[in-house]
Amino acid sequence: MVQKIELANGLRLVCEQIPHVRSVSIGIWVHTGSRFETESENGISHFLEHMFFKGTKNRSASEIAEAFDRIGGHVNAFTSKEYTCFYAKVLDEHASYAIDILSDMFFNSIFAEEEVKKEKNVVFEEIKMVDDTPDDIVHDYLSEASYGVHSLGYPILGTVDTLKTFDGDFLRDYMKRHYTAEHVVVSMAGNIDDQLIDTVKSTFSAVKPGKQGPKVEAPTFLAKRITKQKDTEQAHLCLGFNGLQIGHEDIYPLVVLNNLLGGSMSSRLFQEIREKRGLAYSVFSFHSSYQDSGLLTIYGGTAPNQLNDLYDGIKQTLDSLVAGNVSEKEIENGKEQLKGNLMLSLESTNSRMSRNGKNELLLKRHRSLDEMVEEINEVTHKDVNRLAEQLFNRDFSLSLISPTGELPDSLMK
Incomplete structure (x- = not known):
């Protein structure tokens, strides 16, 4: 059972007690990401994530790293389009120590200019690494093709030009505006006790409340094409379809639909493109939900001379779904697989945290495992057919990286 506590400053704490384990996972979730950045700020959420590990008033960067190694724990962070998370997983006996370090990073990071300069170079190299990974950067191009100049189309890493303008004062100003109590959730799962909860409440009551967060406008799905010429061995193709926002009433039917489309080894795309036609090693689909929109992505990588065949195979697969050629057996198998994956994933304290x-930050509600299983069970054949027609019977966005940068003939018609 998830316990929710709201502090006087508006910060929320969510706890899930799992007494039979010996670990505790702790995460500080902040409702900020590239979605909430201006064009000149693009990349600052991700850069801040890096800088929290670069030294505080009490610890150097190396001391932060050594502190977790010393207790056999794990610490990391990540930034998405709509949130940033700093998290640690440790033995239960070291949970208070982990909170002390995480809170020190959160409250006392100094953003020293020499560290800012060094870390800029680190992120420059990260941007280059992504640019050199076509099956990664092609997804950034798809976001741009889907949303254009809207902030959902921005790359999470930012750009070399925006990154060059960041300094300590810029970081502190952004943090003052976005890292306010009402935008922060502390999540803990594992063998936690009341003393640990009291420690978090006392520590994070110091987070200052702020004004209402930045207003964001819902994006317009643009269905554009972006192609890039790059000297690669494969052509990397992404198709994007206008999806559903987080919390939408059809989100579970969409999860089932995506699973049978390209979410597993038995999916339509995997069986048609890889197993039957032998066109790709990697082919899959996934859905990304945002607070007011969503994007269903299909990816495939193949030899450049097979690009037409790859697209034709994807199109035939989608046409079959739109025509309603989905069996009850496929849907039932997909539902059972999703339930199994859900239950297995929740055996980890980090997954539960x-x-x-994420649920508290974006939805402010929590469903039990039984409720989620029931939602999956209630998905019908009619629901899946209706969504397939709704999503795939429309124009789509596209991104392509290939040696020529030219669209397949079938897409030029």
Whole structure:
């Protein structure tokens, strides 16, 4: 059972007690990401994530790293389009120590200019690494093709030009505006006790409340094409379809639909493109939900001379779904697989911490495992057919990286 506590400053704490384990996972979730940045700020949420590890008033960067190694724990962070998370997983006996370090990073990071300069170079190299990974950067191009100049189309890492303008004062100003109590959730799962909860409440009551967060406008789905010429061995193709926002009433039917489309080894795309035609090693689909929109992505990588065949195979697969050629057996198998994956994933304290933190931050509600299983069970054949027609019977966005940068002939018609 998830326990929710709201502090006087508006910060929320969510806890899930799992007494039979010896670990505790702790995450600080902040409702900020590239979605909430201006064009000149693009990349600052991700850069701040890096800088929290670069030294505080009490610890150097190396001391932060050594502190977790010393107790056999794990610490990391990540930034998405709509949130940033700093998290640690440790033995239960070291949970208070982990909170002390995480809170020190959160409250006391100094953003020293020499560290800012060094870390800029680190992120420059990260941007280059992504640019050199076509099956990664092609997804950034798809976001741009789907949303254009809207902030959902911005790359999470930012750009070399925006990154060059960041300094300590810029970081502190952004943090003052976005890292306010009402935008922060602390999530804990594992063998936690009341003393640990009291420690978090006392520590994070110091987070200052702020004004209402930045207003964001819902994006317009643009269905554009972006192609890039790059000297690669494969052509990397992404198709994007206008999806559903987080919390939408059809989100579970969409999860089932995506699973049978390209979410597993038995999916339509995997069986048609890889197993039957032998066109790709990697082919899959996934859905990304945002607070007011969503994007269903299909990816495939193949030899450049097989690009037409790859697209034709994807199109035939989608046409079959739109025509309603989905069996009850496929849907039932997909539902059972999803339920199994859900239950297995929640055996990890880190997974439970992540689920609870994200749900509280974005939805402000928590469903039990039984409720989620029931939602999956209630998905019908009619629901899946209706969504397939709704999503795939429309124009789509596209991104392509290939040696020529030219669209397949079938897409030029």
